[in-house]
Amino acid sequence: xxxxxxxxxxPPSSWAQITSDANPPxxxxxxGHLLDRYDADPELKAESYDEFVKFLGVIYDNFxxxxxxFLTT
Numbered sequence: 001x002x003x004x005x006x007x008x009x010x011p012p013s014s015w016a017q018i019t020s021d022a023n024p025p026x027x028x029x030x031x032g033h034l035l036d037r038y039d040a041d042p043e044l045k046a047e048s049y050d051e052f053v054k055f056l057g058v059i060y061d062n063f064x065x066x067x068x069x070f071l072t073t
Contacts, residue, residue: 012052020073 038045038052 025070027063027066032061 034052038049
């Protein structure tokens with residue numbers, strides 16, 4: 001954590017980032033939110049789901065590496 005204001009509200013043990021440990025990846029929450037939106041909105045799904053599936057194919061390898069790293073740290 002950087003910045004005097006941020007550090008003021010957090011214990012010293014949380015200040016330093018350990019580069020060998022993965023933080024919970026926030027993109028996983030975003031992906032879950034997008035999937036929920038597609039399930040809830042048939043119009044959105046009909047308009048752009050194919051492009052979304054292509055996007056998932058593009059990010060899959062990197063996403064998988066991130067998940068594996070997170071699970072092993």
